[in-house]
Amino acid sequence: MSHKSVISDLKASSERVGRLYPILLNKHGNVIDGRHRLEADENWPKIRLENVETEEQRLVARLISNVCRRQVPAAEKSEILEKLGEIYLSQGVKPGKIAYKIAVTTGMSYRWVMKYLPDKPKERSGLGGPSKASYLDKGKEKRQKSKVAHLATGEYSRVITGL
Secondary structure (H helix, E strand, C coil): CCCHHHHHHHHHHHHHHHHCCEEECCCCCEEEHHHHHHHHCCCCEEEEEEECHHHHHHHHHHHHHHCCCCCHHHHHHHHHHHHHHHHHHCCCCCCHHHHHHHHHHHCCCHHHHHCCCCHHHCCCCCCCCCCCHHHHCCCCCCCCHHHHHHHHHHHHHHHHCCC
């Protein structure tokens, strides 16, 4: 669905049944949920959540408010989880532990998080994968493959034997 049609649909539905869901703002007035509603009508009712102060809290609230209310595209889920992963990495959480941290913080299952979390923060100790430096280097085109990926594709044996 195009951006323009989403806005048009929101305007039409608000005329038919009213504004069912308010726009959620964090303590500082940043949108948690409701960007399209705000674009459809700047006077759409808003609720400021004073307990949501940090970017981490805003992303967690955004994820929960959206996933529990509507169908969220996989790309949008991955984008939010990747941003949370970057926050946790900057806080010193090891890449292999980021999925656990997100699951505990959001209340989503570990399996759900692993399904939508991009590969970069999924490194596990002893299995290789991206380093902290490569995780933060978004411009880097060539990513390292883990030992597991090499073994699964047979590349590991070619490297070892020279075949």
